[in-house]
Amino acid sequence: MSARCIMVLGTSSGAGKSWLATALCRHYADQGLKVAPFKAQNMSNNARVVAAPGGVQGEIGSAQYFQALAARAEPEVRMNPLLLKPEADTRSQVVLMGQVSEELSRLPWRGRSARVWPTIAGALDALRAENDLVVIEGAGSPAEINLMASDVVNLRVARHANARCLLVADIDRGGAFAHLYGTWALLDEADRARIRGFVLNKFRGDASLLAPAPEQLRQLTGVPTLAVVPMRYGHGLPEEDGVFDDRPAGAASPVGAGGQVTRIAIVAWPHISNLDEFQPLKNLPGVRLRWVRTSAELADADWIVLPGSKATAADLAWLRAQGLAGAIARHAAAGGRVLGICGGLQALGEALIDPHGVEPAASGPGLGLLPLVTRFARAKTVRRGRWRFGSVAGPWAALSGVAFAGYEIHSGQTLQHPGMAARGEVARVPIDALAWQNPAGNVLGVYLHGLFEDAAVLQALFGRGAPSLDAVFDGLAAQLGQAFAPGALAMLAAPARDTP
Incomplete structure (x- = not known):
């Protein structure tokens, strides 16, 4: 078995990659597929304890932990082989395959790539061998041109997995079409071909008012806008970057x-x-x-x-x-x-x-x-x-x-x-x-x-x-099914070909 791979890339941090990957995990698990999440490198002090090789326990980022639960899979360290836990503005503790590596923690940022890539690739290959579908989350933006040479989390992973990619932008921030086009334009031709669809996240209002921009964007890039996801406060999934968002979630009332x-x-x-x-x-x-x-x-x-x-x-x-x-x-x-x-x-x-x-x-x-x-x-x-x-x-x-x-x-x-x-x-x-x-x-x-x-x-x-986590995951999957164009989710998970 060599799993098909869908990768969620973003125009920036906070665009909605984590929730979209989580929703995809539940959606495809509901279709009867054996699904696993994957993120090559996560930078977060939000971590969970999961199974690691040798019968020990280790750490992965919380996002992949929740994605595994959404996929109805047992969370384990291969799903997030590299975790960086910031200890100061210029220093992070490096956790590789669930265990702290003092040696890697002492290396400069760019000096780690060659050392960690074989482990990252091996973890992804092992998950692909055991599953029907791997849902991969990127980090930040794939178009950070200062980081491309040392990339181990975005385009290098997409190429290794021959992944079909979605590119998501937060339209609530403004400038979403420019973000999508600019990200696409900074990629080389082969990487552009991997992007199968754009996703506009956190939209408030009447989606018909977006016209003619999605079609104009398609004419410029050849990439369709596959989904417009409405703004939804409090979907119930923890948001790593939303510490100061203290609005009640979902239907929860502040009065008991x-x-x-x-x-x-x-x-x-x-x-x-x-x-x-x-x-x-x-x-x-x-x-x-x-x-x-x-x-x-x-x-x-x-x-x-x-x-x-x-x-x-x-x-x-x-x-x-x-x-x-x-x-x-x-x-x-x-x-x-x-x-x-x-x-x-x-x-x-x-x-x-x-x-x-x-x-x-x-x-x-x-x-x-x-x-x-x-x-x-x-x-x-x-x-x-x-x-x-x-x-x-x-x-x-x-x-x-x-x-x-x-x-x-x-x-x-x-x-x-x-x-x-x-x-x-x-x-x-x-x-x-x-x-x-x-x-x-x-x-x-x-x-x-x-x-x-x-x-x-x-x-x-x-x-x-x-509300239970399963109820949260089911709600995310339902929202996903309503937001995506008919047939788009099935197309993304169709049997892979040898070319992008």
């Missing part, structure tokens, strides 16, 4: 039963990671989710959440500079709920110790809301599993006894602060080595991601659940 609203403020610090795990809260009636960067935005919050961080110490410094540290402490002192997840948990403790320089200037004081100390280590904990809360106190007591699925991605281990423990100041431990509370019970820190993606947790905390 009895007119109750839970106002949840998530601190959007600079090195935020795994922000996609909060998407179910956006989909949940009775929850008003907002991302905050100032102390004033915390004024009426019921919950304050410190999310994951790729640089805990740096984000702590930012927290203090913004005046947020004091506001969080006052909220906790007044009995308000505070939740720290992963890096957020580490920040809630008394101290951070970094003897190996895992993070720049990582040693220093924490927020002091939990009597804990975190010691960073070179080894990274990456695993998924199921856990159960023990006895949970205070306003989080509804979690007592709740079993849930989740995952860990963190450097360092957290323990009771020895000096404070000697004085009798110890944290409650609802899950050994993974969750802690202050004595009053209103401050909870956990290492486990994915709490709000578990139906049992949502039921315990809110008395209701969010």
Whole structure:
């Protein structure tokens, strides 16, 4: 078997590649095809733990994780063989086939291409050998002429897979026809021939008003506009670039039963990671989710959440500079709920110790809301599993006894602060080595991601659940079928030929 390949390219980041690839995965899976997603290189601090070679577990970008679920496939590292996790403006941690590579992390950007390409090509070839169809997502734009020589994610992949390509533009930004034409014009003739259709995404209004532009674009390029996708707020799929979009998703209402609203403020610090795990809260009636960067935005919050961080110490410094540290402490002192997840948990403790320089200037004081100390280590904990809360106190007591699925991605281990423990100041431990509370019970820190993606947790905390992922994927596929020209999706997946 050698799978046909459909590739989604974009005129820019944020054009809609990820959601379109996800929708394609569900659509073709619904046609009875065995489908796998693929993205050669992803740059994101939103990652999931999946199966890796040798029976271990590794990391891939969240987008490919959700695409695999949409395809009804088991997520695994071949679907995103190269993941770059930004640690600073000019530095990223390199994850190859699910595992951190310190050697590759030290190499300059362009110096990695030759080293990683054989692994990328091998992962794609293996997926093609095991599936009927591979839906490939590009990155950024394929026409970044400064990067073409070292490209391992766009055109090089398209050529290797002999992929039929869609080029998508965000028409809501304006200039979409120029973006499509300019991208096409910067490609060489052979690569242009791979583009089988243009997609206009996030259109508001009457599609007939676009005429005669699509036909004029076809006359200039020979490429038809195959779909005009309407703007749809809150389709329910996490958007990696949409951290500050706090509108309720889909049909979710910000008012719950009895007119109750839970106002949840998530601190959007600079090195935020795994922000996609909060998407179910956006989909949940009775929850008003907002991302905050100032102390004033915390004024009426019921919950304050410190999310994951790729640089805990740096984000702590930012927290203090913004005046947020004091506001969080006052909220906790007044009995308000505070939740720290992963890096957020580490920040809630008394101290951070970094003897190996895992993070720049990582040693220093924490927020002091939990009597804990975190010691960073070179080894990274990456695993998924199921856990159960023990006895949970205070306003989080509804979690007592709740079993849930989740995952860990963190450097360092957290323990009771020895000096404070000697004085009798110890944290409650609802899950050994993974969750802690202050004595009053209103401050909870956990290492486990994915709490709000578990139906049992949502039921315990809110008395209701969010729409299932399957419902989200089905909605995306339905929208796709309505937007594409008749027969276009079947044409894209027809048996491949030897030429583009």
